[in-house]
Amino acid sequence: MSGTTTAPLRVEIYSLYGDAKPSEAASPSLRGSLPARAVQQCPPVAAASGFGWYVYPPIDFALRWDGQDTEWTLLTENEPTRWRSLAGGYDGKLPDAADELQAAPEQFRGDLDIFDRYGASIPFLDADPRSANTVELVTGVVARTSPGWCLIARGAPNWPAQRGLQLYEGVVETDWYTSLLPTILRLTEAGQVVRFYRNIPLMCLQPVHRSTLEAFRNAELVTGEGLPAWPADVWSDFVALRRRRQDPEIRSSYRREQSRRVRENATYQPIGVVEADQPS
Structure with missing residues (x-):
């Protein structure tokens, strides 16, 4: 196995x-x-909820799939302004996206031809002409990580799933792939208007080391169906934990066990948070 999960992690996230x-x-x-x-x-819930970095849409907008084609619109005061079709692989672009390129520093201007295929603008939406309810959203976000580290792009953990929407997950090798992060959306209900807001997380980027991915591919999976297949030590650990869980005098047994391990092992680092963050 190459690499090590103790390699230092630096994550850079930029937006166009x-x-x-x-x-x-x-x-x-x-x-x-x-x-x-x-x-x-x-x-476990707090640790999962707080793992990664939120990515937001650049603007308030909505999508709608009629069962055959997909349309999109900007939102003004939470209402659609004008529906535009994405049929036939048409690219949707934000009205002020070209101005963002014009604001590029002088040393970047010689390279703006990379946007020529989008009409000298930044791509935003593109529906698959073969499957119109599948839409690629370009948030304008580019990420870079330390050597050996990748980012998993997925829905924001534990945020309620939005009706009519599925967000595909992907593992991006951001230690070399310094490009626009792909966000693939699937609209699942015909006629359902799906809204996106610039102040509500669209997805979450979570770090994973290459060595972890390699370890997974080479992992030995052991399963046991029925109690006769359980090893004695697994059963013993299970019983000990369940006894603590059923003791009415003991609350938060998971957190108590974390604290005990911290006291007894100076190198043990618990996963989770001690104090909740404040609402923003």
Whole structure:
């Protein structure tokens, strides 16, 4: 196995849009919307919710699939302004996207021909002509990570799933792929208007080391169906934990065990958060 999960991690996230909401660390409390009991007494939920960095859409907009073709529109005061068709592989572009390129520093201007195929603008939406309910959204975000590190692009963890929408996940080798991060959306309900907001996370970028991916491909999976297949040590550990869980005098047994391990092992680093973050 090459690489090591202890390699230092640096993540850089840039946007082509000057007024886009910047990426930020994911919120363990879902910016205050996760029940306090889940944050305080269920470290696995808080740890998963706070793992990664949010990516936001550059603007408020909506998509609508009629069962055959997909349309999109900007939102003004939360209402559609004018529906535009994406049929036939038509590219949707934001009205002010070309101005973002004009604001490029002088040393970048000689390279702006890379946007010529989009009419000297930044691509935004592109529906697959073979499957019109599958849309590629370009948020304008480019990410770069330390050597050996990749980013998983997926929906924001534990945010309620939006009706009529599926977000495809992908592992991007951002230690060499310094380009626009792909975001593939699938509209699942004909006639359903799906809204996106520039202040609500669209997806989350989570780091994973190459060595972890390699370890997964070479991992030995052991399964056991029925109690006769359980090893004695697995059963013993299971029983000990369940006894603590069923003791009415013991609460937050998972967090208590984390604390015990910290006290007894100075090198042990618990996964999770101690205090919930504040809603923004």
